[in-house]
Amino acid sequence: MSDDGPMHAQREEAGRELPDSGTAGLSAANGAQDGVPITHHARRVSSFRNRRSTLSGGQQELWERRWPELGAEARDTTGRPLPRDLPQWFGRQAPVVLEIGCGTGISTLAMAIDEPHLDVVAVEVYRRGLAQLLGAIDRTAKTDHPVTNIRLIRGDGLDVLEHFFGTASLTGVRVFFPDPWPKARHHKRRLLQPETVALIADRLVPGGILHAATDHAGYAEQIVEVGDAEPLLQRVSADSRLPISVRRPETKYEGKGLEAGRDIAELVWARVE
Numbered sequence: 001m002s003d004d005g006p007m008h009a010q011r012e013e014a015g016r017e018l019p020d021s022g023t024a025g026l027s028a029a030n031g032a033q034d035g036v037p038i039t040h041h042a043r044r045v046s047s048f049r050n051r052r053s054t055l056s057g058g059q060q061e062l063w064e065r066r067w068p069e070l071g072a073e074a075r076d077t078t079g080r081p082l083p084r085d086l087p088q089w090f091g092r093q094a095p096v097v098l099e100i101g102c103g104t105g106i107s108t109l110a111m112a113i114d115e116p117h118l119d120v121v122a123v124e125v126y127r128r129g130l131a132q133l134l135g136a137i138d139r140t141a142k143t144d145h146p147v148t149n150i151r152l153i154r155g156d157g158l159d160v161l162e163h164f165f166g167t168a169s170l171t172g173v174r175v176f177f178p179d180p181w182p183k184a185r186h187h188k189r190r191l192l193q194p195e196t197v198a199l200i201a202d203r204l205v206p207g208g209i210l211h212a213a214t215d216h217a218g219y220a221e222q223i224v225e226v227g228d229a230e231p232l233l234q235r236v237s238a239d240s241r242l243p244i245s246v247r248r249p250e251t252k253y254e255g256k257g258l259e260a261g262r263d264i265a266e267l268v269w270a271r272v273e
């Protein structure tokens with residue numbers, strides 16, 4: 001990982017706005033980040049960077065085939081929020097877990113398979129990551145155990161929290177390895193800030209879980225401080241009886257942290273009753 005920013009900093013071209021070939025009407029020139037209009041988060045600094053996200057031919061074909069059913073944009077091209085009716089989208093009424101910044105969706109898929117009674121909404125700004133998750137879901141379609149409890153949203157997870165979900169509507173919120181933004185001048189870009197954690201706490205049902213994991217010691221300290229200071233949250237042990245599982249598979253990103261000898265902080269809070 002670069003020490004100048006999140007894990008993908010090395011893969012992007014520093015300072016360049018990278019247009020998304022697949023999103024009509026949006027361009028970096030008018031302020032899009034990976035095709036996500038920035039009008040809605042102009043009021044706060046974003047926790048993500050521009051990334052090139054050209055899809056391969058196969059991914060593009062898959063996107064056209066499966067995205068209309070399993071995916072949605074957080075905003076339309078004019079910047080209007082596009083909230084979805086979740087029971088209609090999933091075709092059932094079930095407890096909902098939101099994962100913010102799912103990357104390529106390794107944890108998302110494995111955890112959704114482990115908990116088929118939960119509906120999982122995975123939000124990511126990185127289109128190629130979403131395409132990989134879409135591909136993984138699609139590969140289960142012809143098996144005996146097709147995965148049917150994941151939906152994908154492309155956009156800013158905070159925007160989705162604000163506009164897709166009401167107070168006390170989520171059974172869990174997962175934030176695994178949020179970009180650490182290690183430089184002090186970038187700390188304001190970290191996703192888990194007091195306001196964000198307050199918003200998450202508001203969206204959780206009583207007893208609902210906020211589960212965060214990070215391999216960055218400084219960010220872990222900040223998350224602990226912010227989570228413990230939130231009056232609606234109470235820290236709980238990962239071993240206690242919880243409404244959602246906190247067992248995660250190791251992701252590629254996490255593997256790199258472990259290889260580099262970094263400790264993983266697993267942080268879990270429950271919304272007070």
Ligand SMILES: C[S@@+](CC[C@H](N)C(=O)[O-])C[C@H]1O[C@@H](n2cnc3c(N)ncnc32)[C@H](O)[C@@H]1O
Nearest residue numbers: 047048101102103124125156157176177251253
């Ligand atoms: C370090 S990666 C970790 C990905 C994945 N959770 C994992 O453990 O492998 C962080 C991801 O969060 C995404 N991200 C950052 N801020 C976000 C936001 N506000 N909304 C949605 N995704 C965001 C980034 O695009 C990036 O893919």
